[in-house]
Amino acid sequence: MHDIETVQQLMQRHPDKLIAKAKQCDVYVTTHFGVFEVVSPTIDRDTGERTKYYVRQYTTGSEKVSHWRCGCKWCSYHPTKTCAHKLAVQLWLAEAGNQYMSAWAGKEDAKRQHRRTVRSDDVYLTYRNRPEPAPVSNPIAAD
Numbered sequence: 001m002h003d004i005e006t007v008q009q010l011m012q013r014h015p016d017k018l019i020a021k022a023k024q025c026d027v028y029v030t031t032h033f034g035v036f037e038v039v040s041p042t043i044d045r046d047t048g049e050r051t052k053y054y055v056r057q058y059t060t061g062s063e064k065v066s067h068w069r070c071g072c073k074w075c076s077y078h079p080t081k082t083c084a085h086k087l088a089v090q091l092w093l094a095e096a097g098n099q100y101m102s103a104w105a106g107k108e109d110a111k112r113q114h115r116r117t118v119r120s121d122d123v124y125l126t127y128r129n130r131p132e133p134a135p136v137s138n139p140i141a142a143d
């Protein structure tokens with residue numbers, strides 16, 4: 001049983017795990033348009049510091065497809081696939097746009113959400129608007 005699971009894991013992407021990893025990353029804009037710095041929670045053995053990667057989007061010509069590049073080792077072997085760092089940037093952008101983002105391995109899974117869908121390298125991302133924030137009471141009034 002265990003072997004079958006391993007084979008399935010190799011064959012299928014697990015966007016939920018990638019998203020969980022992506023949420024642990026910090027994302028920063030850089031002075032280069034479309035280039036983001038992603039700080040991973042993984043400690044670099046040589047420097048003893050959190051590992052940084054540069055992630056950039058490159059032209060797609062379509063709103064429904066996006067392609068990204070990341071400088072991580074995994075991506076050097078799988079340049080057309082999504083890594084946690086690429087997803088970290090897209091999560092950050094979704095949050096900045098006040099949207100929730102979910103990731104799916106298959107087109108059919110994404111379709112079932114009936115949401116705006118973008119194929120990002122080999123995963124499908126769906127977006128939905130966050131509810132309007134509730135009005136907050138004036139914190140200064142407590143004084």
Ligand SMILES: [Zn+2]
Nearest residue numbers: 070072083085
């Ligand atoms: Zn990466």
